[in-house]
Amino acid sequence: MQRVVSEEILDSPSCPPAEAQKSLRDLNRINRWFGGVATTLSLIEDVAAATGQKHFSLLEVAAGFGEVPRAAAQQLASQGITIEITDLDRVPSHLQSGHRALVADALALPFGDGSYDLVSSNLFAHHLQPDELMRFANEALRVSRCAVLINDLIRHPLHLALVYAGFPLMRSYVSRRDGVASVRRAYVPEEMEKMLASDSSRVVISRHYLFRMGVIVWKRAAKRETGRPELARTA
Secondary structure (H helix, E strand, O other), X not given: OOOOOOOOHHHOOOOOHHHHHHHHHHHHHHHHHOOHHHHHHHHHHHHHHHHOOOEEEEEEEOOOOXXXXXXXXXXXXXXXXXXXXXXXXXXXXXXXXXXXXXXXXXXXXXXXXXXXXXXXXXXXXXXXXXXXXXXXXXXXXXXXXXXXXXXXXXXXXXXXXXXXXXXXXXXXXXXXXXXXXXXXXXXXXXXXXXXXXXXXXXXXXXXEOOOEEEEXXXXXXXXXXXXXXXXXXXX
């Protein structure tokens, strides 16, 4: 199955605000039911096991409602692992009121080196062309102290068929249209590994429930800075 790139409606400035909100709620359900939360949970557990850390500051890029890291954090609390989450998205209306959040470009993160333990993204990598994905990974590695976590789809014909079968679960036409586009433009693990491999990092890729891919890009010479940026909460 060849990768095919087409615009996703939710990314477009012309997406009706009401439909955008419905689509983001659809994404929340999809992440809870079909492996999104479980994949991020597994990635953070792997980092915690490897580092021995019990507290992480985490920047969630292209966060939308920011539900995935928060749902994972609720489950991690039972293991004594705590997560301090900051959401980042380029669309102000996608961010949830009351969350620690800011509006910014994922390819030019407005933070100093080593500002967060982890930089994470969910269903974002497939939106990027290979050169953009490598640029994002470099920016995220710069901002992270420990690792970059990428939670995304795996391109596969059966996955595409499952999206079509799941149309009745999606309340927004944006979700149905974008769901098909997302699978078609998603990467496979071999492509992801080839793009992200570098001398300054180590890439570990795992497969998860229902065509999810989990990627940990480990920073080889991680700095253990303690300073954290101060950000206003969204209104």
